[in-house]
Amino acid sequence: MVKIYKKLILPLLLLLIVYLVYSTYFAPKQGLGSFSDLSTNNTASKKIRVQVVHERGFLIDPKGTTAYFFAKDRSGIEKKIAAINGLPDGIDTALTVVLTGHLHKESFEASEVILE
8 A cells, every 4th residue: 555655656746846837837827917027138038918008109110010009017117019010900999918029128029919
């Protein structure tokens, strides 16, 4: 009987570790994200959920390749968002969006903007 328990301990510990890693790093998070969780020294693409600030408006550069708007995180920090692949239809009525990209000092460069 003791041998059975010994054989079960390692697989159970491995399952617990896998669950903890998944729930901490990969599980979708509820609510808004925070720009302060992102580093300006890292160019890896990260996802963050933010609130669109409609009062600041939307702007498309003359070449038509990049769109700009402002978004607010859970701390109330507003950042200028540069959507390098344009904006999805319906962003003018969206409350929150999920951005994929990286943070610069004064703005967030988003390669993807997904409506929620």
